[in-house]
Amino acid sequence: MMQFAWQSYKRYAMGKNELRPLTRDGYEGNMFGGLSGATVIDSLDTLYLMELKEEFQEAKAWVEESFHLNVSGEASLFEVNIRYIGGLLSAFYLTGEEVFRIKAIKLGEKLLPAFDTPTGIPKGVVNFKSGSNRSWGWAMAGSSSILAEFGSLHLEFLHLTQLSGNQVFAEKVRNIRKVLRDIDKPFGLYPNFLSPVSGNWMQHHVSVGGLGDSFYEYLIKSWLMSAKTDMEAKDMYYEALEAIETHLLNVSPGGLTYIAEWRGGILDHKMGHLACFSGGMIALGAEDAKEEKRAHYRELAAQITKTCHESYARSDTKLGPEAFWFNSGREAVATQTSESYYILRPEVVESYMYLWRQTHDSIYREWGWEVVKALEKYCRTEAGFSGIQDVYSKVPDHDNKQQTFFLAETLKYLYLLFSEDDMLSLEDWVFNTEAHPLPVSHSDSSGGGGA
Numbered sequence: 001m002m003q004f005a006w007q008s009y010k011r012y013a014m015g016k017n018e019l020r021p022l023t024r025d026g027y028e029g030n031m032f033g034g035l036s037g038a039t040v041i042d043s044l045d046t047l048y049l050m051e052l053k054e055e056f057q058e059a060k061a062w063v064e065e066s067f068h069l070n071v072s073g074e075a076s077l078f079e080v081n082i083r084y085i086g087g088l089l090s091a092f093y094l095t096g097e098e099v100f101r102i103k104a105i106k107l108g109e110k111l112l113p114a115f116d117t118p119t120g121i122p123k124g125v126v127n128f129k130s131g132s133n134r135s136w137g138w139a140m141a142g143s144s145s146i147l148a149e150f151g152s153l154h155l156e157f158l159h160l161t162q163l164s165g166n167q168v169f170a171e172k173v174r175n176i177r178k179v180l181r182d183i184d185k186p187f188g189l190y191p192n193f194l195s196p197v198s199g200n201w202m203q204h205h206v207s208v209g210g211l212g213d214s215f216y217e218y219l220i221k222s223w224l225m226s227a228k229t230d231m232e233a234k235d236m237y238y239e240a241l242e243a244i245e246t247h248l249l250n251v252s253p254g255g256l257t258y259i260a261e262w263r264g265g266i267l268d269h270k271m272g273h274l275a276c277f278s279g280g281m282i283a284l285g286a287e288d289a290k291e292e293k294r295a296h297y298r299e300l301a302a303q304i305t306k307t308c309h310e311s312y313a314r315s316d317t318k319l320g321p322e323a324f325w326f327n328s329g330r331e332a333v334a335t336q337t338s339e340s341y342y343i344l345r346p347e348v349v350e351s352y353m354y355l356w357r358q359t360h361d362s363i364y365r366e367w368g369w370e371v372v373k374a375l376e377k378y379c380r381t382e383a384g385f386s387g388i389q390d391v392y393s394k395v396p397d398h399d400n401k402q403q404t405f406f407l408a409e410t411l412k413y414l415y416l417l418f419s420e421d422d423m424l425s426l427e428d429w430v431f432n433t434e435a436h437p438l439p440v441s442h443s444d445s446s447g448g449g450g451a
């Protein structure tokens with residue numbers, strides 16, 4: 001599948017950000033500030049791990065010869081960080097090739113103007129030409145930074161400092177940590193919108209899915225990546241998880257455990273596909289919880305993962321919708337056609353991978369194999385893989401996009417699900433939120449402590 005996805009991309013879209021398999025061309029999008037080749041960068045480590053040597057060399061040669069950083073558009077700080085910086089860092093750590101290290105650091109420097117705000121909380125968009133920044137227009141009328149965006153820089157930025165010797169990257173993310181640690185949190189929860197000017201929450205919407213998700217993931221992974229020295233990250237993670245459990249966690253009448261979304265005390269009884277990474281995260285964090293909570297977190301992780309599997313099992317394609325609800329007697333299904341699409345997202349197989357590593361229960365491989373079969377049946381086209389508009393229809397209406405995270409994450413997590421545990425051991429590696437592996441800093445203090 002990876003070979004086919006890569007070769008299709010190479011044939012029709014090499015150097016563009018994404019492949020459009022129906023029109024057989026490339027697409028640049030508007031998230032990367034004029035940077036190209038997002039699929040190349042996101043694929044490097046997956047190709048390398050799968051020992052697709054020729055394909056890896058093609059990707060590396062493109063980075064050496066054609067990946068230019070002198071671009072001048074507006075970029076998403078978050079997307080450039082998780083896909084490009086994450087992809088380059090992993091490629092460097094896996095191969096030791098200098099080109100990846102140097103380009104990661106140069107690109108990291110281009111992101112720094114995003115942090116020029118009164119609080120140091122970065123804005124979401126950085127202009128590579130002028131060095132100005134702004135918030136997304138949709139984020140509370142352009143007034144807010146997004147928790148998942150400014151909360152998902154810590155892992156990569158500590159590595160940028162480690163590889164460059166330049167403290168500025170680590171200082172930026174330590175400041176974000178400090179702001180978040182010190183601010184008042186309603187019921188211990190972290191709302192999704194924060195003003196980078198005043199440092200106040202702008203709306204009380206809390207979600208473990210979109211807008212919030214990877215902030216929580218980066219807390220537990222900061223702890224793990226620091227070789228368990230970053231106590232602040234550890235404490236913040238378990239405190240946040242307790243608050244989520246108290247205020248957002250629910251069990252449906254049919255017995256399915258899910259994490260709802262919270263709006264100032266009122267719950268939306270829905271889970272986004274994005275929130276399904278949380279089964280894996282809770283499993284990953286279970287072992288370092290207080291002893292009396294460990295078994296509980298293992299069970300919670302298994303239950304949430306089971307619910308996410310149900311969202312797949314209850315569709316006609318055996319792929320899950322973008323969001324699913326628990327109301328009016330319907331459970332784990334989308335209630336509107338606008339939420340019925342599947343865009344090759346990884347979160348459910350990501351949780352299967354973590355649960356497999358933790359339990360070795362063969363059910364997770366069985367569930368993963370169901371996904372492989374469904375992807376082959378409904379998402380494979382003649383010229384690459386594509387998302388589909390409606391998981392409840394057996395006649396696929398393709399969306400004409402082979403997302404870069406399909407190669408970075410979905411296929412990598414599936415591969416790891418069927419690999420031995422020492423293939424990127426969880427003792428030695430953490431995955432950034434785009435599934436790019438970063439090494440645990442076993443013997444190095446500069447990659448560790450949060451404060």
Ligand code: DMJ
Nearest residue numbers: 214345346347405433434
């Ligand atoms: C990826 O870019 C990352 O996993 C991100 O954290 C969330 N969205 C996509 C995949 O669904």
